[in-house]
Amino acid sequence: MFFLVLLAKLLKIDNTVFMSDKTNIENEEKPSDNNKPEAGTAEPHKAEPHKTEPWEYLTQNLDMMSDVIPQSKAIGAKLTKLSKGRATGMLPYNEKLLSDKEKGIMASGAVVTLLDQTCGTAGMTAFSEAILPVTLDLRVDYMRPSRKGNPIRCEAHCYKSTKTIAFVRANVYDTEEGDDEADLIATVQSTFSYTKIQPK
Amino acid sequence: MPRYLNKLLEEMPYCQHLGLEFNFENEEIRARLPYKTDLVGNPLTQLIHGGVIGACLELTAVAQLTMTRKLERLPKTINVTIDFLRPGRPKDVHFKALVYKQGRRVANLEAFAWQDDESQPITKLHGNFLMG
Numbered sequence: 001m002f003f004l005v006l007l008a009k010l011l012k013i014d015n016t017v018f019m020s021d022k023t024n025i026e027n028e029e030k031p032s033d034n035n036k037p038e039a040g041t042a043e044p045h046k047a048e049p050h051k052t053e054p055w056e057y058l059t060q061n062l063d064m065m066s067d068v069i070p071q072s073k074a075i076g077a078k079l080t081k082l083s084k085g086r087a088t089g090m091l092p093y094n095e096k097l098l099s100d101k102e103k104g105i106m107a108s109g110a111v112v113t114l115l116d117q118t119c120g121t122a123g124m125t126a127f128s129e130a131i132l133p134v135t136l137d138l139r140v141d142y143m144r145p146s147r148k149g150n151p152i153r154c155e156a157h158c159y160k161s162t163k164t165i166a167f168v169r170a171n172v173y174d175t176e177e178g179d180d181e182a183d184l185i186a187t188v189q190s191t192f193s194y195t196k197i198q199p200k
Numbered sequence: 201m202p203r204y205l206n207k208l209l210e211e212m213p214y215c216q217h218l219g220l221e222f223n224f225e226n227e228e229i230r231a232r233l234p235y236k237t238d239l240v241g242n243p244l245t246q247l248i249h250g251g252v253i254g255a256c257l258e259l260t261a262v263a264q265l266t267m268t269r270k271l272e273r274l275p276k277t278i279n280v281t282i283d284f285l286r287p288g289r290p291k292d293v294h295f296k297a298l299v300y301k302q303g304r305r306v307a308n309l310e311a312f313a314w315q316d317d318e319s320q321p322i323t324k325l326h327g328n329f330l331m332g
Contacts, residue, residue, distance in 0.1 A: 070240040071249035075217075098213045099274075107214030108277050109255020116251040117241075132242075135250045139281040 055125045058082060065121070077114045085126050085159075089118030090176075091152040104148025112140060115154050115170060115188050122156035123166030123192040131194040133166070138190040146185050150174040156188070166192045205267055208274055209259075220256055222263060229267060231260045231295040240290070248288030250323070256295055257282065257311040257325035264297035265307050265329055273332075278306065280327035288322055289315055306330055 058064060058079075065079045066072045075097060081088035091097075091106070091114040099107035120133040146152055156170035170188035171179065202224070209215050209222060218239075223230045233239070233256050241249025258280055265275050297311035311325040312318075 068243050069249070070238050070243065071252055072241075074238040096213050096217045101211060101213060107212065107255070108280075109218070109251070109258055110214055112254040112258070112280075112282070113249060113251025116249070116254065132244075134287075135282075135284045137281060137283045138250070138254065139279065141279040142277050145276070 051128075053125075053128045055082070055121075055127075058121075065117075069117070071113060072117060075110055075113060077117060079118070079121060080153075082121065082125065085122060085157060087118050087122035087125065087156045089114050089121070089154045089156070091154075093149050093151055100145075103145070105145040106152055108140070108142060111146075111152055111172065111186065112138070114152060115140060115156075115172065115186075115190075118154040119156045119168040119170050119188060119190045120192055122158045122170070123161065123168045123194075126158040126161040126166055127194060133192045133194055136165070136191045136193050138188065140186055140188050142186045143184055146174040151176060152185070153177075154188070155179070164194055166194065168192065202267060204272075205263060208266065209263060212259075212274075214255070215259060218252065218256060218259075220259060222260075224267075227267070228296060229260060229264045231256060231263070233293040233295070235291050235293075245287075246290045248290065248293065250282075250284055250288070253284075253288050253293060253313050253323045254280070254282045254325065256293065257297075257313055257323060258327065260295040261297040261309040261311040261325060261327060262329065264311075265299060265302075265309060265331070268299050269302065269307070269331060271331060275307065275329040275331045278328040278330050280325055283324045283326075284322075285324060286320070286322040288313075291315060293322070294318070302331075305332060 059082045062079045076094055077089060077091045080090045097107055097110040099105050116135055116138055124133050153173045154170050156168055158166050158168045160167045168190045171184060172186040173183040174185050175183045219234055221232045239248050239252050240246055262274055293313050293315055295313050297309050299309050301308045307329050309327055312321040313323040314321045
């Protein structure tokens with residue numbers, strides 16, 4: 001069960017956007033069949049006004065995610081980047097989260113929490129409605145333990161989504177930037193199911 | 201609970217952070233995660249974060265394998281697959297793990313998490329662990 005979030009406020013905003021779109025469509029004049037455009041002269045493509053998707057509100061306040069979810073606040077997991085289908089999450093080095101004090105290895109369990117969250121967020125952005133991601137399954141392959149003092153960074157990519165399911169892949173590095181294979185500590189394959197948030 | 205295993209787990213800061221408690225019963229480890237608000241992953245419904253349940257399942261599997269094989273060091277995780285079957289309600293979660301196959305270096309385990317009814321697991325983990 002993943003987490004989230006979207007505040008009821010966002011929902012309301014989205015609904016009003018959605019409603020106004022609908023009324024626009026209804027008011028639009030339907031082109032009559034008699035005035036069919038001649039072959040070759042295609043109708044000029046009307047640029048649709050950009051509709052702000054619910055997740056886009058999150059990009060303006062990435063910290064909101066970690067503030068709202070108690071567990072991510074407790075371990076210090078943050079969302080650092082967000083775009084359509086992609087999300088980056090960061091877990092700073094924390095002595096409380098180690099599995100091996102001497103070697104300074106971050107516990108794989110703490111990493112799983114970060115992964116679950118980041119992958120779910122990436123999947124969420126693939127949808128245009130306010131949805132609540134629910135983890136169906138999460139597979140993690142660990143390449144090597146993380147290095148002492150390094151943060152954990154998860155780059156998640158939702159490469160395919162259907163009406164109800166999102167498929168998300170992620171690479172996990174123990175550096176702040178870059179995609180060097182030498183820094184790769186784990187890979188993730190996950191699926192998320194989505195339920196619409198029902199406004200009360 | 202064998203003392204050496206207790207010591208290994210006590211040395212793990214993350215285990216302390218979660219507050220996971222281990223009990224020992226006929227060669228089987230039963231872990232219990234007491235509910236606290238820190239563990240919540242969904243503020244709207246107060247459900248427990250999936251990552252936390254996954255983490256506890258993995259720790260239970262590691263502890264079970266350490267005990268079964270009487271290992272001196274905790275095994276390393278090669279991979280885990282976590283299936284989320286039911287939502288984690290805001291109350292205590294229980295865990296157990298089964299060793300399916302143990303080779304010389306790699307062991308295959310399955311772990312379950314449940315809340316009220318052991319026959320109704322909320323999450324299932326399947327993983328390979330490297331020993332030694």
